[in-house]
Amino acid sequence: MQDTNIDQHAAPDAYAFPLLIKQLLHTPLANTPDQEIVYRGAVRHSYRTLAERVARLANALDALGAKHGGTVAMMDWDSHRYLECYFAVPMMGAVLQSVNVRLSQDEILYTLNHAGADILIVHTDFLPVIDAIRARLETVRTFIWIDEPGVDVPEHGIAFAREYEAMLAAAEPVREFPDFDENTRATTFYTTGTTGKPKGVYFSHRQLVLHTIAGMAALASPASGQRFHRGDVYMPLTPMFHVHAWGMPYIATMLGVKQVYPGRYVPQNIVRLIEQEGVTFSHCVGTILHMLLTCPDAEAVDLRRWKVVIGGGALTEGLARTALGRGIDVFSGYGMSESGPLLSLAQLPPHAHTLDADEQVRLRCTTGRAIPLVDLRVVDDDLRQAPRDGRTCGEIVARAPWLTQGYLKNREASAQLWDGGALHTQDIGHMDADGYLRITDRAKDVIKSGGEWVSSIEVESLISQLPGVAEVAVIGVPDAKWGERPLALVVRKPDCDTPVTEEMIARYLRGVAETGRISRYAVPRDVRFVDAISKTSVGKIDKKTLRARFSDAQAADV
DSSP: OOOOOOGGGTTOOOOOOOOGGGGGGHHHHHTTTOOOOEEETEEEEEEHHHHHHOOOOOOHHHHHHOOOOOEEEEOBSSHHHHHHHHHHHTTOEEEEEOTTTSOOOOHHHHHHHHHTEEEEEGGGGGGHHHHHHHOOOOOEEEEEEOTTTOOOOOOOOOOEEEEHHHHHSSSSOOOOOOOOOTTTTEEEEEOOOSSSSSSEEEEEEEHHHHHHHHHHHHHOOOOSSSOTTOOOOEEOOOOOTTTHHTTHHHHHHTOOOEEEEEEEHHHHHHHHHHHHHHHOOOOOOOHHHHHHSSSGGGGOOTTTOEEEEEEEEOHHHHHHHHHHHHTTTEEEEEEEEGGGEEEOOOOGGGGGGSSOOHHHHHHHTTEEEEEETEEEEETTTTOBOOOOSSOOOOEEEOOOOTSSSSBBBBBBHHHHTTTTSSEEEEEEEEEEETTOOOEEETTOOOOEEETEEEEEEEHHHHTTTTEEEEEEEEEEEETTTTTTEEEEEEEEEEESOOOHHHHHHHHHHHHHHTTTTSGGGOOOOOOOEOOOBOOOTTSOHHHHHHHHHHHGGGSSSS
């Protein structure tokens, strides 16, 4: 048999070019070394300076005892410092743990201990949390403090090795980063599931590089609209502790675009940065976009160049129409912590100009089509692929070269995640003939009323389009007759001339049911008006908390 293994014929000095995170810096340093990286409008660095600071950080961590395979944890807001950690820590062969700063103290303690963090870099704002748990930290031996100008330092008993900026200033600005196995673990972070303890997911250098390349290819492919290209100005509005900020900082860096980091999310500050820095591309959960659009400071700002990917929950048609009305090019993205995260994007097809406005909105609000290198399927309980008819529902499963291979130190949960050789998303949905996927619900959130399945996401999207509705969540509550039934929780817009009422919602949904878009079982017979809707630590609607809070709602309309 002919030998086809290329290694058998390689020249002795041929360079295999391992897919390491350091390789992502080659293009921007060659093409756009003077491009800006901005923090809160106050700090401005170039890509050339980024490379120097990455080297300084790695040298400083090395001097503090960071080892290949060790873990460096980071607690900060979205910043240039976080971007430096995205590169420096993995490039020296260590693992970056991005700590979810919105978790409880005990959950943060658990994740640091479970990950085996050796070194912890912590912003002033989070000193009280670390001070409260430091006696129970099992592996952290070195603390580095981020001193934010203008932020008061609370009293604490933490013995810091260095302050971040002073540490970098004292370190050498040059470092030769070595090659090593591209399958080396680069990052880890913890899922924010609503049951049990947080679960650690992890990603290798190879996985992150391939995710970057595929994400960049997907976002650059449309002829116009829903694009991310070299002329854009990028600002993340997804926390950098959460799934690598959807991997977008790596894509932005490889593109060499101007990057703007807002620090702590304060609506008026974000709006100011969008206007002053000319931000044209962002990504966030729907609640963040809603928060910005209702910020008084945004009323006079021209947002017509801004492109926004919405993920972490469905993009409702109501929010999409509001954003489009302001000139924002808004569309959905889909993924999960375990998928690193990008799986699909709801970019419009080339013939979009022939579609009416309602159909374009509908497509923008779908889960989208798989990005390059993703095998995305809807399957039945036996993993048989469902028809691509836009109706037949099943679980969404995925394969791609960057999906986490399991949960850290949790073999049982890992086996469940990959049961049958595909990653189980636990999302229920259907796919049409053009490959557009639409999630109808999370498996745990789907409502079964009188034997009929009800999509809470579909009902939420419909209610969101009513004037006077600021926010909506639909959950299933126990019902003595039907087993379960939908309950709508609605936040009213405070400045609406005609406040939305329960009768208005019911009448509208009954009319939709008559068209066949939803079943009559999907029309909530009870609507509760609330001041706010509970969210998880990453801004998603927390339906577990809502179900517990409103579990006694069954008697409202029997």
